[in-house]
Amino acid sequence: MSAPTTTPATATPSTKPVRQLGDRIFAGSATGAGVLILIVLAGVAVFLIAQAIPAFTASPEELPGGRNLAVYIGPLVFGTLLSALIALLIATPLAVAVALFITHYAPRRLAQGLGYVVDLLAAVPSIVYGLWGVAVLAPASLPFMTRLQDYLGWIPLFAGPVSATGRTMLVVGVTLAVMILPIITAVSREVFLQTPKLHEEAALALGATRWEMIRMAVLPFGRSGIISGAMLGLGRALGETMAVAIILSGSGIVTFNLISSSNPSSIAANIALQFPDSTGVAVNTLIASGLVLFVITLLVNSIARWIINRRREFSGAN
């Protein structure tokens, strides 16, 4: 490794690339790391499928709840998607706004500090968010939820009756939103910062206001970044366990009512709650629900990839 790393571009015009030992080691370890990810993923999938099979083949009476496997997992899937969707609906606009403020509005010194604080949110353990949600947010949101029921009760989402403790789907959604805010903000911020300065200046030169410049230059450029950030956040919201387990008053029902004490539980929270005292087929059933979550996450990520790829040519990136 005596030669400086910058030389190859200028020093060797020959057709055959020089391969040094360091190159080969690095290439090998990088490939190994990539392959390892696939092996781990395949291992997880094999484990989930192998352990879930007894639940699929068991007779309905042996399963927890004593009915069909789909009847057991269905409400959990619904609850998982609903809580993640609420979180995403709240967090994405907020994260984009925060990222825009940091990159385009805030004075530089404030922007740095704010960016740091937002990143810090990601470092808080999820169980702390859970405790905060159940001890602070849930009781504090009670008057708000009562008002929602009073004025917007005709919307099925807020039909009530309002939970006595505030441990509702809405509170879970808000808590999850806080948890996924940092990742969406961080990704969006990085993308917004990469908007070509020429685009921005051209827009301003044509007489656009700052908001019009952002709308015409920054947002179209950053769209794929926002989407991938949102999908990363969605992944975290789907798999969030402890916060949901602690906060949500969940049972196996399907309802769109966000403010009552009857809520569908989520897959991950249900596994955390039921696993310790489960035996036999009940464990296999929980693992089967884990397999469903695995598939959902895979689907979500694939869809996100597809959206990003489809948008790539319009975005101006690359």
Place this chain on the structure above:
Amino acid sequence: MKTMRQKRARIAAVGLAAGGAIVLAGCGAANEGSSAGGASSAPSSNVSGTISGAGASTQQAATQAWVAGFTGSNPDATINYDPSGSGAGRTQFIAGGVDWAGSDAYIKGDELGKAQQRCGGDIVEIPVYVSPIAVVYNLPGVDNLQLSPSTLAKIFDKKITTWNDPAIAADNPGVNLPSTAIAPVNRSDKSGTTQNFADYLKAAAGADWPYDVSDSWPVQGGEAAQGTSGVVGAVKAGQGTIGYADESQAQGLGQAKIKVGDQYVGPTPDGAAKLLESSERVSEGGPHAFAYKLNRTVTDSSAYPISLVSYAIACSKYTDAAKSGLVKAYLNYVISPEGQQAAQQAAGSAPLTDAIRQQITPAVSSIA
């Protein structure tokens, strides 16, 4: 600068002194434990080796006290307990993974046969942990709530939805009940507490409780919270809430009195111990299995019917003599008055009565 440094030195000195004191205190405690234990449990003064158990998390706090007390007088013994849950404990015991199991439900049916197979003979099953389950509620202005079994079942089945329901009023003559909505709180995780509470409702108010008894809560859509602390927290946080929790964890909340016979009885350790005494033994498991069908419909008002009894399940013989000696010595300590007192202090459980102890001591002594 100088004062700063001095101050720091002084803090360090205080720290050292405190550390030393803790070390000394630790020694003192250990010595005390060994002398006290040695005096009381004379027959098995010094056993050694390692045994492992697994099972009910309800026994965890008590088991910690037992292990501390036992290893205090038998310093060469190591005892491990994994609070993995009753079902998991029984499964591990049957598979031979652990030497004894803790379980909130006695072993029966299929599992009993497998356990006997594992032991190559009879099993030893004894009640070790008895605890009352309190019906806790949060209803400002109502300090002395009384409930009959059928009212209680209807409340938890969400058939009675407001506190001024005629059924509740009939149980509480002269009490001014508010029209607050009732929010029943149940466990969201599986639990022996749920199983015992549901078992009581089924036995005492079967007509109003149409569900099978299991360790998962059967009624959908109630306020569900994780763990005893979660239930207590939810009952405290809401208004008009009612839940069920181990009595030792239910301090600072209203505790309903339950109708037994023609009187209303609050949860007490004595009442729980009394219930076990008045319950009938299940003869299913062999001569050394002391499982009890709890007498939920007891009419003697000194007993409290919503109680939890947790068992220790072991083999009557082990292939390893050292192991059998250790299991025997440990279980002997657990059911001894000292052991039961230690559990009462640590976990708020009800000490076994002498009558029960006399019944189950031969079973423990039979371990070989």
